[in-house]
Amino acid sequence: MPELPEVETIRRQLAPKVAGREIAAVEIGLPRLLKYPDPACFLREIIGKRIEKLERRGKYLLFRLTGDMTMIIHLRMTGRLFYRAADTVRDAHTHVVFVFDNGFELRFADMRTLGTLCLLADTELGKIKGLHEMGPEPLTAAFDLKYFQQLLANKKTKIKGLLLDQRRIGGLGNIYVDESLHLAGIHPERPAGSLSPDEISNLHQAINTVIREGIEHGGTTFRDYVDGEGKAGTHQHHLRVYGRKQEPCVTCGTAIERKEVAGRGSYYCPCCQK
DNA sequence: CTTGGTTCCTGCGTGC
DNA sequence: TGCACGCAGGAACCAA
CATH class of the missing domain: 1.10.8.50 (Helicase, Ruva Protein; domain 3)
Structure with a gap:
């Protein structure tokens, strides 16, 4: 179950790979994992956006996109993210795939399908309660x-x-x-x-x-x-x-x-x- | 303010 | 070997 150290490990590893990449296409195999907005809207908004940087807050991953938007991914119990070449075999339980402009993909796989993906304008990030109301994290100045x-x-x-x-x-x-x-x-x-x-x-x-x-x-x-x-x-x-x-x-x-x-x-x- | 229960979900371990 | 059952638990939600 990914907690702060696991999510941070993923962030550190993926950040240099996805930063600067443009999202050319998205394959949605299991639409109910997209909690906001509806899948059609999600697709329309994210295609063509570029990932500027990958951040983390608690157990949330924040993909900062061009156009002042953020994609938020929470892995919950069994969610996984893989950065793989597009021509490689997909892991079991792969439900959402972000196709980049360089022949690679970011794949979201989740056996129990409890993980969530959201796409929001930066001005409406407050809608994600768990993110908005989160307390200070260990190893930060606020957690004194x-x-x-x-x-x-x-x-x-x-x-x-x-x-x-x-x-x-x-x-x-x-x-x-x-x-x-x-x-x-x-x-x-x-x-x-x-x-x-x-x-x-x-x-x-x-x-x-x-x-x-x-x-x-x-x-x-x-x-x-x-x-x-x-x-x-x-x-x-x-x-x-x-x-x-x-x-x-x-x-x-x-x-x-x-x-x-x-x-x-x-x-x-x-x-x-x- | 608090606590506890329910829901979501499926692979796997257990017991018969 | 096969099958039914219950557990694993993060977080949202609701009721008390």
């Missing part, structure tokens, strides 16, 4: 300790649920939240407001650490994620708890437990996460 302290203060909600809320912090998903909580030694069900100042500081640092490590390792390939060339990341070899049910904790050797918290499968060490 003071912001994080205020975020947790007096909150009764479980810390895991709070960390997953994109309106509060942008880009975290299930894997990196579990990793952050383990690194900081905090149980996922702790009420957010119950964390001590030291715990808040440790967790803040842990979030930045796991996100930085995730990016350095080219993302986590737990099941489906691959980058723009179809290559797996390597961070799965560095996971501390996620997916390690009944395996020994890397810190204390206690068997890792799995439990549903905030509606998500959650892994934690019952010994070092209190």
Whole structure:
């Protein structure tokens, strides 16, 4: 499942390839993935546009186009983007193909088809609520300790649920939240407001650490994620708890437990996460 | 303000 | 070997 480090890896890899490319044609195999505008309008607007640069905000990819327009892609669970020569065999579940002016294509493939594509004028980007209302991201100046302290203060909600809320912090998903909580030694069900100042500081640092490590390792390939060339990341070899049910904790050797918290499968060490 | 449930979707693991 | 079932979960949405 692509979270901030996976989407950033894709962005870094695709950016130099798609920047400057003109979109000569688009093949829409599964129209319902185009959430806005309707497919006919989408086609009419995007043909002939050039990609000026590729940006990312949280888990969204932003294709900045000529004519002050932006195409927004969210990969959700199993979405993938591939930059491939037009004469190569298409990957399974390829649903939308952007044909460039240089013999290459950008292909959107998605096994579960939960991913979304939108095309908007820059002035109407506010229509994408998840983007517009997104909180600050780890590793940015806005996500400082003071912001994080205020975020947790007096909150009764479980810390895991709070960390997953994109309106509060942008880009975290299930894997990196579990990793952050383990690194900081905090149980996922702790009420957010119950964390001590030291715990808040440790967790803040842990979030930045796991996100930085995730990016350095080219993302986590737990099941489906691959980058723009179809290559797996390597961070799965560095996971501390996620997916390690009944395996020994890397810190204390206690068997890792799995439990549903905030509606998500959650892994934690019952010994070092209190 | 909050939390919890539902929906979307399909490959795969499990159990019989 | 085959089949039914339920799980995986990001985010929008709704109800309480």
